[in-house]
Amino acid sequence: MxxxxxxxxxxxxxxxxxxxxxxxxxxxxxxxxxxxxxxxxxxxxxxxxxxxxxxxxxxxxxxxxxxxxxxxxxxxxxxxxxxxxxxxxxxxxxxxxxxxxxxxxxxxxxxxxxxxxxxxxxxxxxxxxxxxxxxxxxxxxxxxxxxIDELEKTRAEVARLSREAERARLSAEIHDTLAQGFTSIIALLQAAEPDIDLAVRTARENLAEARSLVAALSPAPLASSSLPSAVRRQTDRFHEESGVPAGFRVTGDERALPTAVEVVLLRAAQEALANVRRHASAHEAAVLLAYTPSSVRLVVRDDGCGFVPGAADGYGLSGMRSRAAQVEGAVTVHSDPDTGTTIEVEVPA
Incomplete structure (x- = not known):
C-alpha cells in the first residue's frame, strides 16, 4: 500500500x-x-x-x-x-x-x-x-x-504413557484376580470329587472383583475389611482349594495404610499363594504380615520343590515387582529344592 x-x-x-x-x-x-x-x-x-x-x-x-x-x-x-x-x-x-x-x-x-x-x-x-x-x-x-509445540508433544506423550500404565495396571488386576479365580473354579470343578459349594463361592468372589475392577474401586476384599483380615481370607481360601495346610500370622502394631500399599500387599499374597498352589507341590505354607515403624512386610513361605529365581519369573512375579515399585517397595525371592520358596514384599509405610 x-x-x-x-x-x-x-x-x-x-x-x-x-x-x-x-x-x-x-x-x-x-x-x-x-x-x-x-x-x-x-x-x-x-x-x-x-x-x-x-x-x-x-x-x-x-x-x-x-x-x-x-x-x-x-x-x-x-x-x-x-x-x-x-x-x-x-x-x-x-x-x-x-x-x-x-x-x-x-x-x-x-x-x-x-x-x-x-x-x-x-x-x-x-x-x-x-x-x-x-x-x-x-x-x-x-x-x-x-x-507450545514441545508442551503439546509432552502432553501427548504423557497421555500415551498414562494409557499404557493404565493398560498395564488393568492387566495386572485381571491376572491377579479374575484369571486366578477362574483357574480355581476350573480346578475345583475338574477334581475327582468336585467341591460345588466352594466353586460357587469362588465364582461369587470373582464377580465381586470384576464389579470392583469395572468401578475402579479398591479390591473387593479391602472394601469391607482390614488388610490382615483380607490376607487371612486369602490364606484360608488357599487351604480350602489346595488342601495344603497354611498358617497366617500378624506381628507388630497393625495400623491403617494407604490404599495403594494395601492393594500391593494383598495382590502379592494372592499371587504368591496361587504360585504355591500351581507349581510348588508343597506340603505346607505360611503367610506373615509384619508391621514395623517404617515399613510393612509380607512373607509367603512354602516347603515345595522350589525354582531358580529369575529363570522362572513369569508374569506373576514380574507383575508383583512392578506393583511394589509403584509404592517404592521391593520384592525378594529365595528358592531352592531343599527348603522351598520364600517370597518377601516390603513397602515403606
Whole structure:
C-alpha cells in the first residue's frame, strides 16, 4: 500500500521531469512486483536472502535518485529489509537505504545535503531501533510457539504413557484376580470329587472383583475389611482349594495404610499363594504380615520343590515387582529344592 501511494505521488505531484517520474514510479512498483513474486514466499518459508535485499535496495536507490520524494518509501522498505535478512545484515541495509538520498543529492543536488544527512541519521536510528524491536518480538513469538509445540508433544506423550500404565495396571488386576479365580473354579470343578459349594463361592468372589475392577474401586476384599483380615481370607481360601495346610500370622502394631500399599500387599499374597498352589507341590505354607515403624512386610513361605529365581519369573512375579515399585517397595525371592520358596514384599509405610 505504501509503495502504491508513493508511486502515485511521484507521478502526480512531483515537479521532476516526466521521464524521471515514470522511471521512479516504475522502480517503486518493481519493488512491489519482486516482493510478491519472490520475497513474500521466502518470508513465509522463513528463508533469508541477502541477494533479494540487494535487488530491492537497487530498485529503491533508482527510484530515489530519479525523484527524491520517493524516499518516503523508506517506511515500507525498512520493515521489508528486516524480514529478508538477519539483524546485522539488516542494520547495514537500513543504513545503506538511508544514505541513498544524501549520496544522490551530494552528486546531483549538493545544496540540500545538510538537511538530508540529519534526516538520514534520524531515520536510520529510528529504523534500526524499530527493526530490532520487531525482530525481538518475532523471536519471542517463535520461541513461544516452539515451547507450545514441545508442551503439546509432552502432553501427548504423557497421555500415551498414562494409557499404557493404565493398560498395564488393568492387566495386572485381571491376572491377579479374575484369571486366578477362574483357574480355581476350573480346578475345583475338574477334581475327582468336585467341591460345588466352594466353586460357587469362588465364582461369587470373582464377580465381586470384576464389579470392583469395572468401578475402579479398591479390591473387593479391602472394601469391607482390614488388610490382615483380607490376607487371612486369602490364606484360608488357599487351604480350602489346595488342601495344603497354611498358617497366617500378624506381628507388630497393625495400623491403617494407604490404599495403594494395601492393594500391593494383598495382590502379592494372592499371587504368591496361587504360585504355591500351581507349581510348588508343597506340603505346607505360611503367610506373615509384619508391621514395623517404617515399613510393612509380607512373607509367603512354602516347603515345595522350589525354582531358580529369575529363570522362572513369569508374569506373576514380574507383575508383583512392578506393583511394589509403584509404592517404592521391593520384592525378594529365595528358592531352592531343599527348603522351598520364600517370597518377601516390603513397602515403606
Amino acid at each position: 505504501i509503495a502504491v501511494v508513493v508511486a502515485a505521488a511521484v507521478l502526480a505531484v512531483d515537479s521532476s521531469a516526466l521521464a524521471a517520474r515514470i522511471g521512479s514510479a516504475a522502480a517503486v512498483l518493481g519493488i512491489v512486483g519482486v516482493h510478491f513474486a519472490v520475497g513474500r514466499h521466502l518470508i513465509r518459508a522463513d528463508r533469508e536472502s541477502v541477494v533479494l535485499m540487494g535487488v530491492q535496495l537497487g530498485l529503491f536507490a533508482t527510484a530515489v535518485t530519479l525523484v527524491p520524494n520517493a524516499n518516503w518509501l523508506l517506511f515500507g522498505v525498512i520493515p521489508l529489509i528486516f524480514q529478508l535478512v538477519p539483524l546485522r545484515a539488516a542494520t547495514i541495509g537500513v543504513i545503506a537505504a538511508n544514505l541513498v538520498l544524501p549520496v544522490s543529492n551530494l552528486i546531483l543536488r549538493p545544496g540540500s545535503l545538510g538537511m538530508d544527512l540529519v534526516i538520514a541519521v534520524i531515520s536510520a536510528a529510528g529504523g534500526i531501533w524499530l527493526g530490532y524491536f520487531i525482530t525481538r518480538v518475532v523471536a519471542q513469538s517463535r520461541e513461544r510457539q516452539r515451547l
